[in-house]
Amino acid sequence: MEASAMESSALELCITDFKSEAKDIVVLELQHPQKRPLSPFTAGSHLEVYLPNGCIRHYSLLNCPSETHRYVIAVGLVADGRGGSLNIHQTLRVGSVLKVSAPRNNFLLVDAPAYCFIAGGIGITPILSMIRWCIAHGKKWRLFYSVRNKQRTGFYEELQQLADANVHFHFNDEQDGRHLDIHQVIASLSLDEHLYCCGPEALMQSVKNAAGHLPAQHVHFEWFSAPASVSTAAQSGSFTVKLKRANQEIQVMADQSILDALEEAGMDLPFSCRAGICRTCEVTVCSGTPEHLDMILSDEEKAADNTMLICVSRAQSSVIELDL
Numbered sequence: 001m002e003a004s005a006m007e008s009s010a011l012e013l014c015i016t017d018f019k020s021e022a023k024d025i026v027v028l029e030l031q032h033p034q035k036r037p038l039s040p041f042t043a044g045s046h047l048e049v050y051l052p053n054g055c056i057r058h059y060s061l062l063n064c065p066s067e068t069h070r071y072v073i074a075v076g077l078v079a080d081g082r083g084g085s086l087n088i089h090q091t092l093r094v095g096s097v098l099k100v101s102a103p104r105n106n107f108l109l110v111d112a113p114a115y116c117f118i119a120g121g122i123g124i125t126p127i128l129s130m131i132r133w134c135i136a137h138g139k140k141w142r143l144f145y146s147v148r149n150k151q152r153t154g155f156y157e158e159l160q161q162l163a164d165a166n167v168h169f170h171f172n173d174e175q176d177g178r179h180l181d182i183h184q185v186i187a188s189l190s191l192d193e194h195l196y197c198c199g200p201e202a203l204m205q206s207v208k209n210a211a212g213h214l215p216a217q218h219v220h221f222e223w224f225s226a227p228a229s230v231s232t233a234a235q236s237g238s239f240t241v242k243l244k245r246a247n248q249e250i251q252v253m254a255d256q257s258i259l260d261a262l263e264e265a266g267m268d269l270p271f272s273c274r275a276g277i278c279r280t281c282e283v284t285v286c287s288g289t290p291e292h293l294d295m296i297l298s299d300e301e302k303a304a305d306n307t308m309l310i311c312v313s314r315a316q317s318s319v320i321e322l323d324l
Ligand code: FES
Pocket: 270, 271, 272, 273, 274, 275, 276, 277, 278, 279, 280, 281, 282, 294, 309, 310, 311, 312
């Protein structure tokens, strides 16, 4: 059973619509039980969802940020996953109550003259909200949407109706299994166009590699989970954590995270994703050198070494002192 320090302040919303959108994708509309207005959100925001089976998952809001009467999320079924999506697909229906956090945004749509979106599979959800915002504000945008096949393409009809000329679908099965040509997309970017990407790890890594020469502030990613390389790196030896305020030293073993070790020592610290993608567990580094393994701090923040995310990041130095 997972738990989060934020769950105690969660909202209880009612599922007012629950429908199948494409193969293995369901869409949930959430409203306040008394139809009260909800906290506003910005394009790219997500909700932390506390599921009946104890799992905590993050789902992007896909409706228009101007709407305050509802939150809409889509959930792709991960058959071999850890049980979060299966719990939603199998147990929730219209009328069920779902506990969620207020919206948070780690994938901000910065003000830019033009946007190029690359989405893979269920990664279309935050992008949809961004597209709706672009349309409402008369912004220039285009979308490259890569999916295994048409059957699994969420929001296919809606995207066609929204602005067909701006939308480029890529179905692997119609291209002899070939993937979207990321290099071609990157080469077509104009100088002032910002690139936003959300999708499976392989797609994200291809885009990250192909866009390496672009200014970092023009390229934006939303990771579903930390890449496999992060979990591998996280097995890299033991070290000592000094807790400045608690005046205590704790050993972190090779097979545990700093967060695990501190919890084992009886500390109660805030966390959410435990995967380096949400920033909830960020702590200030007083001395020592972190080994940043998260997917959310910017390159500048990582170079500054002022803070670290203790659910995944480790220490390069044998001792690291934290402001705890
Ligand atoms: S708990 Fe999400 S980044 Fe650490």
